[in-house]
Structure formats: structure tokens, C-alpha cells
Amino acid sequence: MRVLGIDTSCDETSVAVVESGRILAHVVRGQSVLHEPYGGVVPEIAARAHVERLLPALSETLEQSGGKDALDAIAVTTRPGLVGPLLVGLSAAKALALVHGLPLVGVHHLEAHVASAYLLPDPPQPPFVALVASGGHTVLYEVPERGRYELLGQTQDDAAGECFDKVAALLGLGYPGGPAIEKAARDGDPHAVELPRPLRDAPGYDFSFSGLKTAVLYKLKGQNRRRSDPDVRVPETADLAASAQEAIADVLSHKAVKAARRRGVRRLVLGGGVAANARVRELCVERAAAVGIEVRFPPRELCTDNAAMVAVRGEELLASGVRDGLDLDVSPYAE
Numbered sequence: 001m002r003v004l005g006i007d008t009s010c011d012e013t014s015v016a017v018v019e020s021g022r023i024l025a026h027v028v029r030g031q032s033v034l035h036e037p038y039g040g041v042v043p044e045i046a047a048r049a050h051v052e053r054l055l056p057a058l059s060e061t062l063e064q065s066g067g068k069d070a071l072d073a074i075a076v077t078t079r080p081g082l083v084g085p086l087l088v089g090l091s092a093a094k095a096l097a098l099v100h101g102l103p104l105v106g107v108h109h110l111e112a113h114v115a116s117a118y119l120l121p122d123p124p125q126p127p128f129v130a131l132v133a134s135g136g137h138t139v140l141y142e143v144p145e146r147g148r149y150e151l152l153g154q155t156q157d158d159a160a161g162e163c164f165d166k167v168a169a170l171l172g173l174g175y176p177g178g179p180a181i182e183k184a185a186r187d188g189d190p191h192a193v194e195l196p197r198p199l200r201d202a203p204g205y206d207f208s209f210s211g212l213k214t215a216v217l218y219k220l221k222g223q224n225r226r227r228s229d230p231d232v233r234v235p236e237t238a239d240l241a242a243s244a245q246e247a248i249a250d251v252l253s254h255k256a257v258k259a260a261r262r263r264g265v266r267r268l269v270l271g272g273g274v275a276a277n278a279r280v281r282e283l284c285v286e287r288a289a290a291v292g293i294e295v296r297f298p299p300r301e302l303c304t305d306n307a308a309m310v311a312v313r314g315e316e317l318l319a320s321g322v323r324d325g326l327d328l329d330v331s332p333y334a335e
């Protein structure tokens with residue numbers, strides 16, 4: 001089956017054509033320069049930018065993959081995400097499905113992040129536990145078989161990626177914060193600053209990250225130095241970045257490995273923008289290996305938002321007989 005996927009849930013305009021888990025064409029157009037001055041994604045700006053970028057991205061993808069006549073279906077992210085941006089993708093998907101008489105299927109963005117692992121050359125087979133840590137959500141799923149996603153736990157407040165972004169903003173490292181923190185952390189000591197790990201050792205599989213951001217703020221306010229002085233600022237920023245990254249990686253890896261152990265599965269799959277982080281990956285692999293669990297994750301460019309994962313999740317839904325009508329709608333909510 002050859003499926004065209006569209007993702008416009010946040011600030012990447014992405015279109016892909018996937019056939020049986022193999023990427024035939026894939027375009028991702030970022031917008032971070034537009035949102036950078038505001039320190040985060042502005043929904044209205046994102047929606048307008050999707051309108052400008054989507055049709056060229058569609059043409060390019062179809063050109064690379066042999067045109068629309070070879071398509072079997074259209075898959076599009078419908079939730080969760082920013083409503084305006086989601087509607088741009090959904091409108092295009094409906095138009096394509098209607099004009100070319102193709103089946104249409106709406107995709108859950110977080111399930112698609114899990115399904116991105118199926119794009120690996122040797123895809124992981126269920127059963128496994130999946131951690132999706134992105135800018136808007138942090139969730140743990142159990143995947144007992146292909147196409148089934150059972151929610152084990154989620155963040156009670158900020159997402160892990162949001163925490164990276166907010167800490168980066170506090171440290172003046174710019175947007176998006178995750179890659180900036182990762183870079184700054186290379187020169188820092190991950191144990192230099194003591195930071196809280198809320199819910200790390202609590203029962204269950206939920207997360208909490210808002211206290212970490214506040215703790216970083218207090219560390220900064222409590223410092224009796226001029227932050228504008230480059231001699232002082234660089235090592236402090238690096239240490240705080242490394243310590244915040246370590247706290248997030250510690251909580252994520254601890255909970256994910258605990259979930260896999262408790263659910264009796266021997267495989268852990270990572271997805272979402274935060275799964276692009278080298279320390280998060282490293283700590284997950286290290287802790288999982290210690291208890292005989294294998295960790296699988298897609299390459300960095302398939303951890304962050306992309307339409308190839310939407311097409312793969314679409315393939316799963318279509319294979320199980322799911323078809324949506326032209327009354328398909330979007331939702332900001334994950335559930």
C-alpha cells in the first residue's frame with residue numbers, strides 16, 4: 001500500500017509517501033525562524049506558514065514518488081496539536097482524497113511518533129513499551145501488538161520538550177530549546193546543580209516537569225552575579241543546561257525502563273523530539289541493558305515531527321479497515 005502522509009500539527013510542514021514501511025519521498029519544511037523572536041510557536045503564524053508551504057511540499061513529494069496516480073490512500077494528523085495548523089493539513093488531505101477518490105484516514109500524532117520506529121530497516125516487533133517525549137506531550141504506551149496503543153501514563157503538567165524549551169529560554173539559549181540545551185550541556189557538569197526529579201520514584205507511570213523549570217529559575221535568581229558578564233555566564237549556563245538535561249534524561253529513562261520491566265516486555269521504543277537527545281538515548285540504553293531490555297529509536301530526523309510516521313500509522317489503520325469520511329475533524333486533545 002502506498003500512503004501519502006501529511007503533518008501540520010505544530011511548526012513543521014511535512015509531507016511523505018511511504019510504501020509498506022519504506023519512505024519513497026519525504027519533505028519537512030521548518031518554521032523555527034518565524035517563531036524564534038517569540039520564544040515559542042505562535043499558532044496563528046504557524047497556520048499561515050503551513051498554508052504557504054504545504055502545496056509546494058505536496059508537489060515536491062509527489063514528483064519524487066511517481067505522482068498521485070500511484071497513491072492508495074491519504075493519512076493526515078488530526079490530533080493532538082494546534083487547531084489552526086491541523087486544519088490546514090486536514091483541508092488539503094480532504095481535497096486530495098475527494099478529487100482523486102482515495103480513502104482518507106485521520107492519525108493520532110503521538111501514536112505516529114511510536115510508529116516512526118517501523119521506518120527502521122529492521123523494525124522492532126511488538127510487544128514493547130514506547131516512550132513519546134515531545135514539545136507538547138510526554139506519554140508512555142504499551143504496544144501489545146501491531147496497531148494497538150494502550151496509554152500507561154502521561155505528564156501531569158509540562159511536557160519534557162516544553163521543559164527543555166523553557167529552561168533554554170531562561171538561560172537565553174534561544175528556540176527551539178532542546179538542541180540548544182544539548183549543545184550547551186557538552187561543556188557542562190551534569191552534577192554541578194542539584195535539581196528536583198518530581199514523580200521519578202512515585203508509583204505509576206505519570207510524569208511532572210514544571211517543578212524543574214521553576215527550580216532552574218530559582219537557581220538563576222539566587223545567583224549573585226552579573227549574567228551579562230561572558231566570563232561568568234558561559235560555565236554557569238553550561239552547568240545548568242547539563243544538569244537540567246541530566247534530570248530530564250534521568251526521569252524519562254527511569255520511568256520508561258520501569259514500565260517495560262513491570263509490563264514484562266523486553267523492548268523499549270523511543271520517539272518524539274526529545275528522543276533525538278543523545279543523553280536521553282544513552283541513559284535509556286544503559287539502564288535498559290542492565291535489566292536485559294533492548295532499546296530502539298528512529299534516526300534524529302524521524303524523532304522530530306515528520307509526515308513519514310503519519311503515513312506509517314495510516315498504513316496500520318487502513319490495514320485494519322479504518323476509513324474516515326469528509327466530516328473528519330481536528331482536536332487539540334490527545335484523548
Ligand code: KG4
Pocket residue numbers: 010133134135136137160161162164165176177178179182272273274275276277278303304305
Ligand atoms: O516531536 P516534536 O518535533 O514536536 C512535537 O510534537 O511537539 O518535539 C519538539 C520538541 C521541542 O520541545 C524540542 O525542544 C525538543 O522536542 N527537542 C529536543 C531535541 N530536539 C528536539 N529536546 C532535547 N534534545 C534534542 N536534541
Ligand code: ZN
Pocket residue numbers: 109113134135272273304305
Ligand atoms: Zn510531535
